[in-house]
Amino acid sequence: MDSALIPKGVKRCPFPQFILFIAIVGAVLLWGVYAMLLCWFKGLNQTNMNDFYGFALWIWADLAVIAVGGGAFFTGLLRYIFGKDELKNIINYAVLIGFICYSSALLILAIDIGQPLRGWFIFWHANVHSMLTEVAFCLSCYFGVLTIEYIPLILENRQINKVPFFHHLGHNMHEIMAVFAATGAFLSFFHQGSLGGVAGVLYGRPFAYREGLFIWPWTFFLFTWSAAACGPCFTILITKITETVTRKKLVKDNAIELLAKISGWMILTYSIAKTADTWHWATVTVPSLGQTLMDFYSNNPFYGIWILILEIAICGFIPAFILITQKGRKNSAALWIAVFLAVTGVCINRWVMVLQIMAIPVLTFENWVMYLPSWQEVATTILPVAYGVILVAFSYRYLPVFPNEPELNPIETLPPEKEKAVEPSVELEKELKPAEA
Amino acid sequence: MFPFNFEWIWDMGHVVFMGGLWYALTILGIGMTYCIIKAAIDACRGNDEHHH
Numbered sequence: 050m051d052s053a054l055i056p057k058g059v060k061r062c063p064f065p066q067f068i069l070f071i072a073i074v075g076a077v078l079l080w081g082v083y084a085m086l087l088c089w090f091k092g093l094n095q096t097n098m099n100d101f102y103g104f105a106l107w108i109w110a111d112l113a114v115i116a117v118g119g120g121a122f123f124t125g126l127l128r129y130i131f132g133k134d135e136l137k138n139i140i141n142y143a144v145l146i147g148f149i150c151y152s153s154a155l156l157i158l159a160i161d162i163g164q165p166l167r168g169w170f171i172f173w174h175a176n177v178h179s180m181l182t183e184v185a186f187c188l189s190c191y192f193g194v195l196t197i198e199y200i201p202l203i204l205e206n207r208q209i210n211k212v213p214f215f216h217h218l219g220h221n222m223h224e225i226m227a228v229f230a231a232t233g234a235f236l237s238f239f240h241q242g243s244l245g246g247v248a249g250v251l252y253g254r255p256f257a258y259r260e261g262l263f264i265w266p267w268t269f270f271l272f273t274w275s276a277a278a279c280g281p282c283f284t285i286l287i288t289k290i291t292e293t294v295t296r297k298k299l300v301k302d303n304a305i306e307l308l309a310k311i312s313g314w315m316i317l318t319y320s321i322a323k324t325a326d327t328w329h330w331a332t333v334t335v336p337s338l339g340q341t342l343m344d345f346y347s348n349n350p351f352y353g354i355w356i357l358i359l360e361i362a363i364c365g366f367i368p369a370f371i372l373i374t375q376k377g378r379k380n381s382a383a384l385w386i387a388v389f390l391a392v393t394g395v396c397i398n399r400w401v402m403v404l405q406i407m408a409i410p411v412l413t414f415e416n417w418v419m420y421l422p423s424w425q426e427v428a429t430t431i432l433p434v435a436y437g438v439i440l441v442a443f444s445y446r447y448l449p450v451f452p453n454e455p456e457l458n459p460i461e462t463l464p465p466e467k468e469k470a471v472e473p474s475v476e477l478e479k480e481l482k483p484a485e486a
Numbered sequence: 487m488f489p490f491n492f493e494w495i496w497d498m499g500h501v502v503f504m505g506g507l508w509y510a511l512t513i514l515g516i517g518m519t520y521c522i523i524k525a526a527i528d529a530c531r532g533n534d535e536h537h538h
Contacts, residue, residue, distance in 0.1 A: 172507075175487050177499035186503070190510045197518065213532070218525035225517055232513050 081432025121147020313372025364394025
């Protein structure tokens with residue numbers, strides 16, 4: 050039914066099966082949309098946010114998707130600026146994942162501000178002393194960059210590519226993609242960093258506060274570093290999940306292994322820097338502010354010292370050591386574990402830097418304040434996941450996301466007599482001529 | 487925000503923040519304008535010498 054839209058040389062599931070899958074995920078999406086409309090029409094009283102939790106599940110989700118979406122800017126940097134040609138086989142998917150992550154982040158922010166019609170205020174009435182203003186600027190601009198990087202992929206659809214203007218547009222965009230990628234890397238560096246900087250400058254909250262370099266607290270650099278380190282792991286993880294679901298090998302091993310190796314070294318150096326930062330914070334910063342390390346990890350029902358060990362040791366050093374060794378990268382199970390742990394680690398880091406900060410008492414008469422999100426918050430956080438699955442499904446079906454797929458999964462040729470029976474007419478063959486771009 | 491808005495102040499914060507925003511948007515705008523105009527010209531001329 051939609052075979053004319055499917056890339057040449059690849060096989061896709063029957064159209065009814067595809068529609069059924071979209072309908073199931075679409076139902077989850079609609080649940081999220083319903084919760085989103087409740088938040089917009091009835092207000093933020095639909096959430097469990099309060100005076101203690103001005104930042105809650107949404108901001109954690111926001112920071113987490115931005116961190117894992119960092120795979121797009123870092124892979125783009127490696128591919129277009131440092132010339133790592135092996136990554137050309139995975140860059141399309143990295144861009145798609147980044148596009149989904151950043152559009153999800155903007156969607157979550159649109160719900161979180163409560164008054165989406167006033168979203169433009171941050172650009173027009175900008176508070177230039179706020180790190181969040183920088184985040185809003187860079188996030189919006191970088192989403193523009195990702196859109197520009199995603200458009201050529203859409204233009205390579207078999208039917209769209211037949212239109213000469215779109216064919217040339219896609220080609221021209223490819224030619225100057227390095228300019229866009231460099232701009233994206235610049236923007237990403239600053240907004241990833243500023244998200245960390247927001248926590249690091251909270252001098253009234255010793256758990257978050259850090260010294261730093263000039264106006265930037267150390268968390269500024271650690272956030273950028275961790276996104277560049279763990280973002281590619283998320284790209285690999287989603288690629289592996291896609292390969293499992295489709296039961297196909299979609300990307301050559303050399304691309305995955307190179308990305309995993311670079312990511313491994315980035316995670317290792319990040320984990321060392323994070324350990325040094327934590328050690329200095331625990332032994333110098335915290336005592337100077339009249340507290341001890343265990344003040345932040347005791348006398349509460351959830352946040353124990355385990356979360357620190359889990360974040361740095363288990364989800365930091367272990368994946369790093371797996372990914373920097375050739376044996377670890379080549380072992381499928383070890384690779385799965387490593388990328389899963391790395392992605393979990395960066396999500397825990399964002400959780401700690403958003404929600405544990407809010408939970409810890411900062412005045413002598415306060416107690417720990419726990420938080421449980423409302424179903425509306427949960428539904429609107431799952432909404433971007435469903436949206437992402439749908440966009441991946443459509444892109445995988447209709448766009449040449451994986452350049453290696455036809456080579457890695459050759460379509461079985463039929464016996465001559467059967468082939469003759471299903472041979473398409475000359476007109477149809479002409480119609481389905483592959484895109485040359 | 488532009489320099490002609492009433493909130494604008496000529497200080498480092500405004501120049502760096504807003505300058506950075508307009509700088510990034512200008513690069514993206516010029517890049518896309520170049521691609522679109524060149525694509526229109528190529529399509530009109532019927533050029534088809536692309537090899538990816």
